Amino acid sequence: MRSEIPFFPPDLFEGDRKVMLDIIGEIGRDPRQKFILGEQTREFEELLREDLGAADVIACGSGTTALGLVLRAVDIGPGDEVVVPAFGCAPLAAAVLETGAAPVFADVDPRTMVLDPESARRRITHRTKALLPAHMFSIMADMPRFTELAAAHDLRLVEDSAVAQGAVLRGTPAGLWGEAGVYSFVQVKSFGMPGEGGAVVTRDPALGRRIRMLRNHGQQERFVHRVIGTNSRFDEIQAAFQRYRYAGFPARLRRRAEIAEHYTERFAPLAGQGVLAPPPGRDGRCHYVYCLLAEERDVLREYLAEHGIGSHVYYPLALPHQAAFLPWAPADERWPNAERASARILALPIYPHLTDAEVTRIADAVCEFTRHRPRAQAPGTRQSGTGAARHDDQ
Numbered sequence: 553m554r555s556e557i558p559f560f561p562p563d564l565f566e567g568d569r570k571v572m573l574d575i576i577g578e579i580g581r582d583p584r585q586k587f588i589l590g591e592q593t594r595e596f597e598e599l600l601r602e603d604l605g606a607a608d609v610i611a612c613g614s615g616t617t618a619l620g621l622v623l624r625a626v627d628i629g630p631g632d633e634v635v636v637p638a639f640g641c642a643p644l645a646a647a648v649l650e651t652g653a654a655p656v657f658a659d660v661d662p663r664t665m666v667l668d669p670e671s672a673r674r675r676i677t678h679r680t681k682a683l684l685p686a687h688m689f690s691i692m693a694d695m696p697r698f699t700e701l702a703a704a705h706d707l708r709l710v711e712d713s714a715v716a717q718g719a720v721l722r723g724t725p726a727g728l729w730g731e732a733g734v735y736s737f738v739q740v741k742s743f744g745m746p747g748e749g750g751a752v753v754t755r756d757p758a759l760g761r762r763i764r765m766l767r768n769h770g771q772q773e774r775f776v777h778r779v780i781g782t783n784s785r786f787d788e789i790q791a792a793f794q795r796y797r798y799a800g801f802p803a804r805l806r807r808r809a810e811i812a813e814h815y816t817e818r819f820a821p822l823a824g825q826g827v828l829a830p831p832p833g834r835d836g837r838c839h840y841v842y843c844l845l846a847e848e849r850d851v852l853r854e855y856l857a858e859h860g861i862g863s864h865v866y867y868p869l870a871l872p873h874q875a876a877f878l879p880w881a882p883a884d885e886r887w888p889n890a891e892r893a894s895a896r897i898l899a900l901p902i903y904p905h906l907t908d909a910e911v912t913r914i915a916d917a918v919c920e921f922t923r924h925r926p927r928a929q930a931p932g933t934r935q936s937g938t939g940a941a942r943h944d945d946q
Contacts, residue, residue, distance in 0.1 A: 557910050559862030559901050564739060565746050568797065572746070575792045589768065592791035597751070599798060604725050606753045608760025611786035612767055615714040615736025615750030616643040620650055621784060622732045622752055623682070625762045626708045628653045632681035634710075637667040638870050639890035640686050644712060645877050653681065655880050657872045662889040663831060665843070665897070666693040669701060676705050685730075686712035689843045689866070689899070690812060692721045692836035695729035702730075714750065717743045718805045721836035727753040732763070737794065740903075742808065742840045743801055747790050807904040808839035811911050815842055815900065818915040825922040827852070841866060842902040844918070848925065849898050855921045861914055864899045 565572065579587065593611050600609040612618040620643075628634060630652035636644045638657040645655040659671040667685040683702055685693035695711070702709035711730035713719075719726040727733025732754040737745045754760050765772050770781030812830075819829035826847035843866065846852045853863050870890035872881030900914055 554860050556860045557862060557901055557906070557914065559864045559899070560740060561901075561903050561905070563905075564744065564903065568793070571796055572789075572793055575789055575796070579789050579792065587788050588785045590788045590791075592788045592795065593786045596786075596791040596795050599795060600751065600753070603798075604728060604753055606728060607755050607757045608753075608764070610752040610760060610763050610767060611791065612734075612750045612752060613784040613786065614748045615734050615738065615741075616647065617767075617782065617784035618734040618736075618750040618752045619643055619710075619712060619714070620647045621763050621766050621782070622710050622734060623647055623651050623653075624766060625759055626682065626710065626731060628681055628708070631679065633677060633679040634682045634684050635667075635672045635675050635680060636684045636871070637686050637688075637890070638872050638887035639665055639867065639893050640688060640712075640871060641714075641867065642871070642874070642876070643714075644684065644686055645871050645880070648684070649880075654679075655871075655877070656680070657877075657881060657885075657887060657890075659887045659889045660688075660893065662892065663828070663845075664691045665689070665889075665893045666691055667698075668889070669694050669697040672698070673701055676701075676707070680705070680707060682708035682710055684710050684712060686714075687716035687719065687726055687838070689715065689841040690830060690837050690839040692716055692719050692726055692838070695721055695724070699729060713753075715741060715840040716838040717741070718801065719836055719838035725753075726836075726838065728755055731756060732759055737790070740840075742805060742838055743794070743798075745790050745794055745797075747787065749786060749790055749794075804904040805838070808902055809834060809837065811902050811904075811906060812837070812839040812842050814911055815902075815915055818919060819844065822919065822922050827918065827922055839902060841899045843897050843899045845893065845896040846898050847896060849896050851925065852918070852921055853898055855925070856914075856917055859917045861917055862901060866897060866899055868894055870894045 597609045628651045632653040633656045634648045636655045639660045648655040656675045658675050659668050661668050665688045685698050709730035711733035713726040713733040714736035716726035717735040735751045737749040752763050766781040767784040770777040770779040816829045816832050828845040856863050
């Protein structure tokens with residue numbers, strides 16, 4: 553009987569079940585009864601800080617709240633504009649709106665789907681306060697160019713690196729190109745955990761201290777509130793679990809990279825057949841998700857499902873077309889690359905414990921789809937004797 557290959561595997565932490573249960577018991581029986589922002593969190597933050605070479609790492613309740621804390625800490629507020637990608641996850645725009653500022657949507661690169669620096673530059677106005685590039689799936693944004701743009705226009709630079717922990721571009725880790733970056737530890741991320749959590753990383757100690765205060769109701773000492781903050785505190789059980797798992801993180805990243813490189817090699821010849829793989833390379837890569845751009849995305853997804861292979865769509869609508877963000881999307885503006893991405897993107901399984909046989913089976917299925925699926929007939933083309941549309945001009 554053929555086994556199913558899910559997109560979201562249910563057994564990401566199965567091998568660590570006993571460790572998690574032991575940690576719960578140890579922390580639960582500890583007479584200090586410290587369940588948030590204790591010694592485990594402090595040591596987890598220090599582990600990340602030393603490994604990254606950051607000035608500070610602040611563990612937070614989620615990657616989303618981490619992003620909101622950074623925006624507040626760099627004084628984004630009412631009357632400001634922040635340039636964000638038109639394609640990506642909702643917090644890119646929602647976190648800006650929660651500060652009272654307005655998101656300004658710029659288009660993305662047609663191949664990599666990260667924020668296009670030139671499109672972002674064209675949207676800078678006298679009200680622009682910050683640039684917010686986001687790394688997408690397995691590819692980092694062009695941070696050298698955004699660094700130049702921010703300096704040239706005297707803008708704050710916030711890096712949404714939520715999906716890119718472990719990626720390094722030109723020797724600089726994701727999250728440390730801007731004034732601050734964020735990571736997400738939600739379970740399917742590259743350093744995911746069985747729960748919700750995130751972190752802020754920064755080279756600026758003063759900014760780190762401000763974010764640290766904001767995440768805990770604006771306190772530097774208990775019940776003494778210097779500013780209005782929020783609750784974005786980190787869980788001690790999760791901190792201990794992530795500390796334990798950190799030693800295996802590089803190996804998991806390498807396995808993701810191996811799978812991605814196998815896919816890209818197999819899919820490279822399919823570009824002329826309606827399936828476009830990400831560009832090859834390792835610099836600035838994390839391989840959190842592996843995404844194709846497929847002209848017949850929904851048909852391919854159904855084909856994979858019929859063959860027992862899960863897939864996922866990130867994201868079915870560009871942000872300016874989401875009902876929540878329509879008030880900030882000018883009716884006469886278009887984001888063609890973002891719109892194209894939302895119509896064609898399809899993510900394949902890439903989690904580290906996929907076997908070589910499963911990876912081969914996934915790649916084989918995509919290649920077989922392009923061989924056996926007739927392309928849609930273009931207007932004015934003639935049918936060949938087999939009934940398939942000819943595309944001699946492509």
